[in-house]
Amino acid sequence: MTSRGTPGAQSGRTAPRRHWREPSTARGAGGEGRFVVNHPFHPLNGQAFDLVGYAHTWGEHRVFFREPGHDRVRSLPAGWTDVEGPDPFLVLAAGRTCFRVADLLALATLLAELDRRRQ
Numbered sequence: 001m002t003s004r005g006t007p008g009a010q011s012g013r014t015a016p017r018r019h020w021r022e023p024s025t026a027r028g029a030g031g032e033g034r035f036v037v038n039h040p041f042h043p044l045n046g047q048a049f050d051l052v053g054y055a056h057t058w059g060e061h062r063v064f065f066r067e068p069g070h071d072r073v074r075s076l077p078a079g080w081t082d083v084e085g086p087d088p089f090l091v092l093a094a095g096r097t098c099f100r101v102a103d104l105l106a107l108a109t110l111l112a113e114l115d116r117r118r119q
Contacts, residue, residue: 033050033051034048034049034050034051035048035049035051035063035065035081035082035083036048036049036081036082037049037076037080037081038080038081038082039076039080039081040098042076042080044076049065049066049067050065050066051063051064051065051083052064052065052066052073053073054078054083057075060077060078060079061077061078061079061083061084062075062076062077062078063075063076063078063081063083087100089101
């Protein structure tokens with residue numbers, strides 16, 4: 001640390017640059033700036049919205065949007081929409097299953113934890 005409190009100021013070094021995976025205005029797969037909710041059990045399933053933003057927050061990629069007639073910005077996991085493209089597992093399953101392996105494993109972990117707490 002230098003006397004001015006800036007690391008590396010005298011040596012000419014600068015802080016490393018951050019590289020983002022995707023811009024916050026990433027295009028949705030459903031069209032420029034729009035996306036469709038495709039989670040089979042979500043109440044907004046099948047509805048299209050204007051994409052307000054796309055970011056990695058709360059430990060996952062999320063889409064941000066406004067429902068028509070509402071000012072508040074809402075968000076959903078990007079995996080519940082067509083922004084990231086079709087889920088490869090669901091494409092290969094071709095309608096034979098409604099559940100992804102990752103979701104079933106998360107459910108099994110949750111049930112095991114609940115069972116452990118109950119005992």
